[in-house]
Amino acid sequence: MPARPSGPGRLDVGDIAVDFLPDGAIRHDPAASYPGSSHALWASSAEYLDEDGRLVMSLGALLVRTGGHTVLVDLGWGPSSTDLVDPATGAPNGRIEGGQLLDSLAAIGVAPAEVEAVLFSHLHRDHVGWLGDPGHPTFPSATYLVADAELDHWRGAGRTGIGPAPTAEQLAAVEGRGHAVADGDTPFPGISVLATPGHTPGHLSFVLSSGDGRAVVLGDAVHCPVEITEPELAFVVDVDPALAQRTRRHLEQELLRPGTIAAGPHFPDVVFGRLLPGNGRPSWSFTRP
Numbered sequence: 001m002p003a004r005p006s007g008p009g010r011l012d013v014g015d016i017a018v019d020f021l022p023d024g025a026i027r028h029d030p031a032a033s034y035p036g037s038s039h040a041l042w043a044s045s046a047e048y049l050d051e052d053g054r055l056v057m058s059l060g061a062l063l064v065r066t067g068g069h070t071v072l073v074d075l076g077w078g079p080s081s082t083d084l085v086d087p088a089t090g091a092p093n094g095r096i097e098g099g100q101l102l103d104s105l106a107a108i109g110v111a112p113a114e115v116e117a118v119l120f121s122h123l124h125r126d127h128v129g130w131l132g133d134p135g136h137p138t139f140p141s142a143t144y145l146v147a148d149a150e151l152d153h154w155r156g157a158g159r160t161g162i163g164p165a166p167t168a169e170q171l172a173a174v175e176g177r178g179h180a181v182a183d184g185d186t187p188f189p190g191i192s193v194l195a196t197p198g199h200t201p202g203h204l205s206f207v208l209s210s211g212d213g214r215a216v217v218l219g220d221a222v223h224c225p226v227e228i229t230e231p232e233l234a235f236v237v238d239v240d241p242a243l244a245q246r247t248r249r250h251l252e253q254e255l256l257r258p259g260t261i262a263a264g265p266h267f268p269d270v271v272f273g274r275l276l277p278g279n280g281r282p283s284w285s286f287t288r289p
């Protein structure tokens with residue numbers, strides 16, 4: 001069956017409620033997105049491709065409700081759509097379409113003003129799209145939690161506004177309401193911060209735990225499930241591809257801990273799954289909604 005962007009989805013982790021809020025989709029050429037990957041690999045990984053052979057990535061945010069707190073992880077692409085280009089060649093490479101996030105939030109009965117914080121996995125543009133306009137934040141009550149290393153990276157000269165980078169305005173908006181979080185912090189009950197650098201220098205994942213429940217919100221440390229089962233793959237916009245690969249090996253061990261659910265907001269079809277130990281190579285189990 002061809003891949004589709006995920007619709008809304010709910011996961012309960014003990015007493016923590018997690019909702020995937022769709023914003024749209026990214027569709028792009030798999031070989032261009034993973035430089036050096038073979039057509040044979042994609043022929044054998046067709047479950048991640050649409051009917052035109054394009055790699056499908058869901059696009060959206062996760063709403064996490066824990067201990068009376070309501071927080072978002074990331075802010076999607078925002079209310080626009082655009083064609084993508086291959087950063088290496090400038091050739092067309094698919095399309096990114098956003099715009100659904102606030103409707104997805106309304107559909108589960110949550111108002112933007114109820115969101116008290118946004119946890120940023122990183123600051124690529126498809127994760128900061130719903131910041132709002134200067135002086136008119138989309139989530140007016142929210143503070144922004146982000147790694148210092150992430151802000152430091154994008155403050156570097158000439159880094160904003162290029163390819164997947166945040167714009168200078170988006171970076172300033174995050175800095176203006178930003179508070180630092182770091183590896184091991186627990187900013188809210190049941191949410192702990194796990195540094196997962198490589199895709200970007202300050203990339204964070206988040207471990208949710210309550211009772212016997214455990215989930216790891218991967219962010220873009222793992223874009224597509226195939227990055228775990230094909231460990232030599234490198235995603236085209238990983239800032240440090242070798243470090244990103246080492247981080248994924250560490251996350252593989254996290255995901256193989258018994259009872260752990262993976263939340264991959266870019267995963268196609270359904271963003272929640274389990275990594276199962278295999279005979280030398282793990283495999284994924286997903287339940288379509």
Ligand SMILES: [Zn+2]
Nearest residue numbers: 124126127220
């Ligand atoms: Zn992303």
